[in-house]
Amino acid sequence: MAKKKTKIIKKIAEVLDYPICLIVSLLCLVVFLFAIPWILKKRRLWNRSAKGSPKALILRKFKLKTLMGLGDEMLLPYRNPSITWLGFLDPSNSLEANVRITNDLHLIAWKSPKIIRFLKKRKFVGTSIILREIIAVFKITSYCVEQKIGVLRAYKDDYPALEALIISSFIKIPFMVDVAMNFELVRRLTGRVFYFRRLYRLPVIRVFARIGANWLLGLPLRHAFHVYGRNKNNYEHAFALGAPVERLSLLRYSNFSSIYNAYNPEDPPPKPADYPYILFVGRLDEIKYPLDPLAAFELAAPHLPEYRLVIIGDGDLREEMERKKQLSLYKDRIMLLGVQPNATVFHWTGIAFTTAGRSCQDDCCLFVGQGKGGAFCVYSLSTRKLFPNKRMVHALLEIASMSSVF
Numbered sequence: 001m002a003k004k005k006t007k008i009i010k011k012i013a014e015v016l017d018y019p020i021c022l023i024v025s026l027l028c029l030v031v032f033l034f035a036i037p038w039i040l041k042k043r044r045l046w047n048r049s050a051k052g053s054p055k056a057l058i059l060r061k062f063k064l065k066t067l068m069g070l071g072d073e074m075l076l077p078y079r080n081p082s083i084t085w086l087g088f089l090d091p092s093n094s095l096e097a098n099v100r101i102t103n104d105l106h107l108i109a110w111k112s113p114k115i116i117r118f119l120k121k122r123k124f125v126g127t128s129i130i131l132r133e134i135i136a137v138f139k140i141t142s143y144c145v146e147q148k149i150g151v152l153r154a155y156k157d158d159y160p161a162l163e164a165l166i167i168s169s170f171i172k173i174p175f176m177v178d179v180a181m182n183f184e185l186v187r188r189l190t191g192r193v194f195y196f197r198r199l200y201r202l203p204v205i206r207v208f209a210r211i212g213a214n215w216l217l218g219l220p221l222r223h224a225f226h227v228y229g230r231n232k233n234n235y236e237h238a239f240a241l242g243a244p245v246e247r248l249s250l251l252r253y254s255n256f257s258s259i260y261n262a263y264n265p266e267d268p269p270p271k272p273a274d275y276p277y278i279l280f281v282g283r284l285d286e287i288k289y290p291l292d293p294l295a296a297f298e299l300a301a302p303h304l305p306e307y308r309l310v311i312i313g314d315g316d317l318r319e320e321m322e323r324k325k326q327l328s329l330y331k332d333r334i335m336l337l338g339v340q341p342n343a344t345v346f347h348w349t350g351i352a353f354t355t356a357g358r359s360c361q362d363d364c365c366l367f368v369g370q371g372k373g374g375a376f377c378v379y380s381l382s383t384r385k386l387f388p389n390k391r392m393v394h395a396l397l398e399i400a401s402m403s404s405v406f
Contacts, residue, residue, distance in 0.1 A: 013123035014198065021126040028134050035138070039170045046145045046171040053150030055085040059140070059163055060155035062090050064097055064109055066314055066339045075101055089143075091136035091163070092116065110139065126198060133159060137166045144173055154220065156180045157238070158194055161220035168223065176226040179234040179243075183217055186287055218242040272347045277308045279348055284315030291317065294324055294334070301330045308333045312340050312348060 058078065067075075067088075079086060085104050093109035100106050113135060119128035140163060143149070152167065152175035154160040164175040183194045187210075193200045195216050196209035218241035221227050227243045228250075229235035235250050280293045290311065297309040311321070311334075318338070325334045337344075 010123050014125075017124045017126045018198070020124060021130060024127050024130050028130065031134070039141075042141055042145050043171045046173060050145065050148035050150055050173075053148045054083055055147065055149050056080075056083045056087075056151045056153060057140075057144065057147075057149045058086070058088045058153045058155055059160035060088050060090060061160065062088065062093075062107075062109075063314075064090075064093065064095050064099070064107065067107065068099070075105060075107075079105060087147075089140070091140055092132050129159075133163060137163055137170075141167050141170050144171065149173065151175065154178065154224075157217060157221060157241075158183075161224075162216065165220040165223055174225050175220075176228065177220055177224045179221070179227060179229045179238045182233050182237040183213075184237060184240070214241060272344075273308075275308055276304075276306050277310050280309070280311045280313070281345065281349060282313050284311075284313050284317040284321060286317065288313075288315075290315070290321060291324070294321060294328070297334065298328060298330065301333065308335060310335045310337065310348060312337050312345055314339045 075088070078088075079102075083104070085106075087106045087108050089108045089110075091110050092112045094111065095109050096111040097109040098106065099108075112132065116128050116132045116135070119125075119131070144152070144167065150173070152164045152173055154164040154175060154177045157177050157179045158181075161177045164177070167173060168175050187193050193210050193213040195213040199209040200206045200213075202209075221238055221241050221243035224243075225247065227238050227248050229238055229248065232250070235248060238248060239245060278293065278297060280290060282288045282290065284290045290313070293309060293311065301307070301309075309330075318336075321336060325331050325336060328334060340348075
C-alpha cells in the first residue's frame, strides 16, 4: 500500500513539474533582464582585472570522496606550465569543500541550496535542474571575477558546457569544452535524449524534444574557442553537433601513472588473489550495463564453484547492485569493491593487459582471471547483443574450461 501511495505521489509530481518548469523558465528570463546592469558591471571588472590571467577553472560534476579515492595522479596531468592556478569546481555538490591537492591545484565543491535539494527529493526534477543551473551560473560568474579566472574549461558537453557558454556571454571569458560522451549513442542505447527527457515521452512532441536537445548540446560547441574529443567517436559527435572543424582537436590521453608506466609483461604485478575470478571494471551506470555480470554470474556460478565475481567501480546503480547481491544465493562469492586506487585496479586487471587491453578500449569490460596467471576479455559493451546474459554465461563457461588461456 505504501509503495502504491509513493508511486502515485511521484506521478503527480512528474505531471506538475511540466507547468512549474515553464513558469520557472519565464521567471528566469525576467531575472536575466533585471540582472543586465549587474552583468555589465561584472564584465567590466573581469575585463580590467582578469582578462589574460594564467588562472583556469574546470567545471566538472564530481563526487568528492570518489575523486579523492582515485588519487592525485588522476588530477596532476591537468596541470600546465602556462597555468599558475587550476581549480576543479562542482557548483552543485552534496558537500561544501575546498581541498588543496598542490599549491596550484584545488578541488572546490559548493553545496546545493536547500530549495534544490527539496525539489529534487520531491521529484520535481526539471524545475530543480533549471534553478540549479541558474544559481550556478551567477555564482560562478562572481567567482571568476573575484578570483581573476582567465579561462574556463567544461568537462563534458552537457550542463558544464552550457554553464560555461552563459558565463562567457556574461563576462566574455574564453572557454573550451571536453566532449566526453556521445549522447546520440546514449539515446540509442537507453531510448532517452539528454535534455527534455520528459517531453521525449510524449507522442509528436518527442520529435521537437530531440531537435531541441541536439541544438542545446551543440550550442556551447559552436561558441567554444576549442573543442576536445577523447577519441574518434567523440570527435565525430562534436562535429555532427556543429563544432567548427578548425576548432576541433583529438585529445590523446597519456598515462601519467607510474604504476602503469612501469608495467613489464615479463614481470607482471602481484596477483590480488589465489582464487579464479570474474572481474568487471567500470562506472556503475545504466549505459555500462553493470547488472549484466551479476545476472550472468547467477546462472554460471553453479558450474564454476571456485570462481568469484569482483566488481570495481561506483555510480547510480550501486545501491541496486548491493540489494541484488544480498538476494543472490552466491552473495558470499560476489565482491563489490567500489572505487579503488590505481594500484589496486592495476593489480586486478594487470594480468589482462596483454590479452585484452586493446579489445577493451573505451569500453566497459568483463575479464576472467585466475590467481595463478592469465586473463581473458569475454565481454565488452561494443559487442553487447539482444540476450547478453545467456551469451555471457556461455562465454564464461567456455573460457573457464579453456586451460590453455590460463
